[in-house]
Amino acid sequence: xxxxxxxxxxxxxxxVPQTRVIAEVLFHQSISIKQLTQNLRMTQSTxxxxxxxxxxxxxxxxxxxxxxxxxxxxxxxDKTIKDIRELSPEPLNQYVxxxxxxxxxAEQEIVEQGMLLFVTAVKxxxxxxxxxxxxxxxxxxxxxxxxxxxxTEK
Numbered sequence: 001x002x003x004x005x006x007x008x009x010x011x012x013x014x015x016v017p018q019t020r021v022i023a024e025v026l027f028h029q030s031i032s033i034k035q036l037t038q039n040l041r042m043t044q045s046t047x048x049x050x051x052x053x054x055x056x057x058x059x060x061x062x063x064x065x066x067x068x069x070x071x072x073x074x075x076x077x078d079k080t081i082k083d084i085r086e087l088s089p090e091p092l093n094q095y096v097x098x099x100x101x102x103x104x105x106a107e108q109e110i111v112e113q114g115m116l117l118f119v120t121a122v123k124x125x126x127x128x129x130x131x132x133x134x135x136x137x138x139x140x141x142x143x144x145x146x147x148x149x150x151x152t153e154k
Contacts, residue, residue, distance in 0.1 A: 017042070021050045022076070025060060026084065030073040032065065 009019045024039055025031055033051060037044045051074055054060040059080045065071040076084075100108050 017046070018050055018054060021047065021054065022059065022080070025074055025076055026081075030063075030075045032071055032073060034071075036074065 009016060014022070020040055021036060024036055028035070031039075033044065033047055036042075036051070037047045040047065051060055051062070055062060058077055060074055061077050062072040062074055065073050100111060103111065
């Protein structure tokens, strides 16, 4: 799955480390370089370099930290937020569908219930931590094939 996501990111001109930084900023909405460094377990110089490149491309922006004039907060630009919202989850959804298609219907249902339980727990944790929007943690399930009345009558 990570290889699939990596390929999709690269098609949009973003490296995996850059994607990790963007995801972390998205999750926190506003974050310092120091906190990014700690959260991503990368060196400060690596994170600073990535942030500089993404800022130059207009994906991130830096604003002075109102609590510490020596520090800046990193956030996504409005355009980046808009682009993320418009991104299709289709490559990941297709990969999940392909993997799940190898399971029996009853097994697929077990996996779906487990994923829903997991996402619910993630959202509750985010809420308890006071994190921003949890919309990005929704799992999009493909519509189950349903039989129409005419098919049922056959």
